[in-house]
Amino acid sequence: MGSALGRAWAAGGARVVTTVAGRSPRTRDLAHGLELLPSLADVVAYADVVVSVCPPAAAAEVMDDVVGATGSDRPLLVDLNAVSPTTMTGLEQRARSAGLDLVDGSISGGPPRPGGDTIVYLSGTRAREVADLAGDGIRATVVGDEVGRASAVKMCTASVYKGTTAVWAQALQTAYALGVLDVVLADLAEEHPDQVAAAGRRIAVATSKADRFVGEMDQIAATQGAAGASPELFAGMAAVYARLAATDLAAFPPEQAADLADLADVLRRLSP
CATH class of the missing domain: 3.40.50.720 (NAD(P)-binding Rossmann-like Domain)
Known part of the structure; x- marks a missing residue:
């Protein structure tokens, strides 16, 4: 950047x-x-x-x-x-x-x-x-x-962008592990076809940056808590990115992770 x-x-x-x-x-x-x-x-x-x-x-x-x-x-x-x-x-x-x-x-x-x-x-x-x-x-x-105002904007927008990516990673890794990935993707494609198509690359790139995102999630949690919202949600997101940062996929630099478009391969690399 x-x-x-x-x-x-x-x-x-x-x-x-x-x-x-x-x-x-x-x-x-x-x-x-x-x-x-x-x-x-x-x-x-x-x-x-x-x-x-x-x-x-x-x-x-x-x-x-x-x-x-x-x-x-x-x-x-x-x-x-x-x-x-x-x-x-x-x-x-x-x-x-x-x-x-x-x-x-x-x-x-x-x-x-x-x-x-x-x-x-x-x-x-x-x-x-x-x-x-x-x-x-x-x-x-x-x-x-x-x-502080410009930072406040970032904390709010990043909570949506990176929080949503964490939700996709959690949901699709779970579906892959339980053998229902195809059915889950078909259901999600009804409402989010573009996001389903890009899910592999999106998760791979986020995982390649996950170690940096942990601190950002902590900052979002602190921001939301100070604003009277629940800090627990993004404390959990920090834990998600910490887990992703410990996977084999996290070793890829972002430039290489962007080439990993096969969702099943990406999810396999996230498996313990």
């Missing part, structure tokens, strides 16, 4: 820099087309805007690393991670303690691509500055001046 956002902003005319210091060969490959600097300190020293895109569980650590790498310059920080409004408020406090402004952001949709329509929700007093950055395939939408 981060590399695709970088290429989209670069296509819009921005100079985009990043670093792959200490990262995996896969991450280095995904960073193709971006200008690489030796270290995070170099990135922070150069940039006017520093964007964080990482697994939710790492958001605070990354924020601390960015703040620690900041010298006399004062870049605008943009956190696009899938975290609760409360977590985002804590990240803003970390930034503010170092004299830095933070824009809250969240991403809806897949990695941006030329001509695509990935939505980036933004909030905070300087959100408009980020929204004005042109990006091919990015639709920036400011949802308010208050940090």
